[in-house]
Amino acid sequence: MPDGRSRVLTGTGVSPGTGVGPVARVAGAVPEPPATPHGGTPDEVRAQREAAAAALRAVAADLEERGARAAEAGRTEARDVLGAQAMMARDPMLAESVDSRIAEGATAARAVYEAFGVYREMLAGAGEYLAARVGDLDDVRDRAVARLLGVPMPGVPERDEPFVLVARDLAPADTAVLDPRKVVAFVTEEGGPTSHTAILARAMGVPAVVACPGCADLADGTRVLVDGTAGTVRIDPAEAEVDAARRASAARTAALAETRGPGATKDGRPVPLLANVGGPADLAAALEAGAEGVGLYRTEFLFLDRSHPPSDAEQQAAYRAVLEAFPRGRVVVRVLDAGADKPLAFLPPPSGEPNPALGERGLRMLRRHPEVLAGQLRALARAAEGLTARLEVMAPMVTDVTEARAFAAACAEAGIDHPGVMIEVPAAALRAGDLAREVEFFSIGTNDLTQYACAADRQVGALSHLQDPWQPAVLDLVSLAAEAAADAGRGCGVCGEAAADPALACVLVGLGATSLSMSAPALPPVRAALARHTFAECRRAAVAARSAATAEQARA
Numbered sequence: 001m002p003d004g005r006s007r008v009l010t011g012t013g014v015s016p017g018t019g020v021g022p023v024a025r026v027a028g029a030v031p032e033p034p035a036t037p038h039g040g041t042p043d044e045v046r047a048q049r050e051a052a053a054a055a056l057r058a059v060a061a062d063l064e065e066r067g068a069r070a071a072e073a074g075r076t077e078a079r080d081v082l083g084a085q086a087m088m089a090r091d092p093m094l095a096e097s098v099d100s101r102i103a104e105g106a107t108a109a110r111a112v113y114e115a116f117g118v119y120r121e122m123l124a125g126a127g128e129y130l131a132a133r134v135g136d137l138d139d140v141r142d143r144a145v146a147r148l149l150g151v152p153m154p155g156v157p158e159r160d161e162p163f164v165l166v167a168r169d170l171a172p173a174d175t176a177v178l179d180p181r182k183v184v185a186f187v188t189e190e191g192g193p194t195s196h197t198a199i200l201a202r203a204m205g206v207p208a209v210v211a212c213p214g215c216a217d218l219a220d221g222t223r224v225l226v227d228g229t230a231g232t233v234r235i236d237p238a239e240a241e242v243d244a245a246r247r248a249s250a251a252r253t254a255a256l257a258e259t260r261g262p263g264a265t266k267d268g269r270p271v272p273l274l275a276n277v278g279g280p281a282d283l284a285a286a287l288e289a290g291a292e293g294v295g296l297y298r299t300e301f302l303f304l305d306r307s308h309p310p311s312d313a314e315q316q317a318a319y320r321a322v323l324e325a326f327p328r329g330r331v332v333v334r335v336l337d338a339g340a341d342k343p344l345a346f347l348p349p350p351s352g353e354p355n356p357a358l359g360e361r362g363l364r365m366l367r368r369h370p371e372v373l374a375g376q377l378r379a380l381a382r383a384a385e386g387l388t389a390r391l392e393v394m395a396p397m398v399t400d401v402t403e404a405r406a407f408a409a410a411c412a413e414a415g416i417d418h419p420g421v422m423i424e425v426p427a428a429a430l431r432a433g434d435l436a437r438e439v440e441f442f443s444i445g446t447n448d449l450t451q452y453a454c455a456a457d458r459q460v461g462a463l464s465h466l467q468d469p470w471q472p473a474v475l476d477l478v479s480l481a482a483e484a485a486a487d488a489g490r491g492c493g494v495c496g497e498a499a500a501d502p503a504l505a506c507v508l509v510g511l512g513a514t515s516l517s518m519s520a521p522a523l524p525p526v527r528a529a530l531a532r533h534t535f536a537e538c539r540r541a542a543v544a545a546r547s548a549a550t551a552e553q554a555r556a
């Protein structure tokens with residue numbers, strides 16, 4: 001960047017706070033090594049063979065070491081996957097195939113690439129379970145090829161010191177392996193305010209800026225100051241700027257820590273404030289922030305790195321831990337929301353879907369695999385046995401009354417007493433009155449509802465202005481769903497990221513939301529905002545926001 005010009009990149013701030021540290025970039029794809037042959041002398045053959053063997057040994061050792069660390073952290077499934085990958089790298093038949101390719105003239109990198117290719121085809125054609133391992137095999141290949149070509153390793157970087165993670169975009173499976181103590185901020189070029197990078201950052205309490213053009217050009221090691229409230233990334237900041245940012249952030253945190261107790265408006269109308277969690281690891285933060293229960297348990301987050309469905313016992317343990325944490329609260333569990341931005345290897349969508357966000361995801365996928373839904377509901381019912389928490393179970397991506405009825409029937413069959421549906425599809429909001437007759441409660445997923453109402457893919461950074469739940473059209477749909485729920489005497493919560501915006505939270509209550517659920521760090525500011533406004537003020541704000549013509553005007 002030329003001297004004298006601003007050294008600040010601007011994007012969309014999606015998780016508040018400031019973080020400072022060196023950039024560590026998620027490397028892009030590892031290139032295919034060129035097919036140009038090596039020199040062909042016996043010395044060259046020996047050298048290439050040694051290089052290939054050393055690269056494969058190093059990859060195996062690295063995977064084993066990461067597996068051991070995963071095991072120490074209690075992530076036994078991750079250890080098993082890493083162990084299986086290490087075995088692929090140590091496979092003697094693979095080594096033989098590499099050697100013979102090198103003897104025929106291929107370079108070490110090319111020979112490794114081609115030898116893995118043969119296995120890849122065998123796996124891809126060997127049934128659903130083995131086909132799901134192709135990604136693991138590709139990862140081993142890319143690691144070995146990256147070493148041989150001297151290019152950065154694919155995937156999330158590993159560092160001893162805390163760093164700012166910079167990426168084009170992050171897949172849920174990448175973020176699942178992040179060590180929260182190491183990441184001081186996220187910056188991505190793609191992704192909107194409701195992308196999973198944003199959701200994960202908020203859940204981890206890590207500042208984040210998404211849709212930030214130019215960030216991918218930052219060199220590894222560059223020191224940056226990320227302001228997740230303002231949406232800025234300051235390059236090589238002065239110490240005074242870092243100090244000022246840290247002081248402002250500490251002051252905000254201290255002020256918020258003073259609000260406690262159940263959520264309520266200033267005039268005492270209760271608005272239960274619940275936590276969004278992705279598994280037992282999120283419970284401590286939820287309890288610490290004073291969550292009154294769980295409003296969204298994203299169960300698919302437990303199984304992102306799985307190539308086969310989790311066992312009944314494993315599921316029960318993960319559900320029970322969450323139910324036990326809130327003995328007097330509600331725990332709203334969402335059944336697996338697989339597909340689109342949250343692919344699960346053991347529930348692959350039909351191949352060749354041109355538009356996964358409009359394809360077989362959520363409940364649509366579970367209706368294709370009824371045994372998976374029945375197994376999950378059974379595990380949930382058993383997990384709740386003997387516990388005092390109120391278990392409520394809801395389905396994602398419900399479109400019409402037929403789906404709602406089928407889900408309620410599956411719940412009844414499994415002995416689940418409180419079935420609900422998420423309102424994420426505009427059709428469901430428009431016909432919420434029909435749905436309210438089938439289930440006990442609604443939970444509005446404003447992330448997807450905004451994506452579908454505004455036809456703006458939540459993964460696409462350039463559309464982040466349209467992924468704005470302040471869009472009056474989205475507020476209209478929320479209002480329709482909340483009114484239909486009220487008419488039928490049903491609860492209507494909001495569990496999308498809209499609930500985490502303190503001003504919008506007040507508007508949602510004014511529109512008729514009966515509870516709000518959000519990632520733990522958002523609970524104190526939302527509790528404080530509600531405590532400052534009466535219900536009548538919330539209603540007036542809701543009317544004003546809905547009568548605005550644009551998202552900006554509604555927010556103002």
Ligand code: PEP
Nearest residue numbers: 445446447448495496497
């Ligand atoms: C939503 O769509 O608002 C929601 C809460 O679900 P997810 O973000 O997991 O798709």
Ligand code: MG
Nearest residue numbers: 424445447448
């Ligand atoms: Mg959703």
